[in-house]
Amino acid sequence: MPEQPHVVVPHGCGPVCGPWITVEQCGLFTFHHQTGEMLSVECPSMNCFGQMVTVVRGGMADHDSPMDIALGGQKCPWIGIRVVFDPTRYPDPAAQPAPPPTQPPQAGR
Numbered sequence: 001m002p003e004q005p006h007v008v009v010p011h012g013c014g015p016v017c018g019p020w021i022t023v024e025q026c027g028l029f030t031f032h033h034q035t036g037e038m039l040s041v042e043c044p045s046m047n048c049f050g051q052m053v054t055v056v057r058g059g060m061a062d063h064d065s066p067m068d069i070a071l072g073g074q075k076c077p078w079i080g081i082r083v084v085f086d087p088t089r090y091p092d093p094a095a096q097p098a099p100p101p102t103q104p105p106q107a108g109r
Contacts, residue, residue, distance in 0.1 A: 018081075018082060019081055019082065020081065020082040020083065020084050021044065021078075021081055021082070021083055021084075022083070022084055022085070022086045023038065023041060023083060023084070023085055023086065024086055025044060026041040026042050026043070026044055026083060027041075027042040027044070027050070028041065028042040028050075028052065029041045029042070029083075030052070038055045038058075038083060038085070039054070039055060040052045040053060040054050040055055041053055041055060041060065041083050043060065043063065043076060043078055044078060045065065045076050045077065045078050047065045047066070047076065048063070048065050048066065048076055048078075049066050051063065051066070053078075055083055058082050058083065058084075059079075059080045059081060059082045059083065060078050060079055060080060060081050060083060061079070062075070062079050063076060063079065
């Protein structure tokens, strides 16, 4: 029997977590500034029109697609897909300080 090749999956994800997508591939995301926990991501499906979807236990939560007609009554195919941080782009979002407040421009005389 031929030996199965060992595939290394980045971001600490393995066969247990199934298919995954990075936050960058989603486009937009929100996270808790103190814990770094991901709260929501933009659904990458063109049928969902960029709606923000809650992240539950690391995966995209069930959500309704505005284009149910295009999906033929099926659920969005991205539901349940795990969302992971790309450590090369976002090393540790919780450790990054919030940007300083900016002063509005002042009108001159």
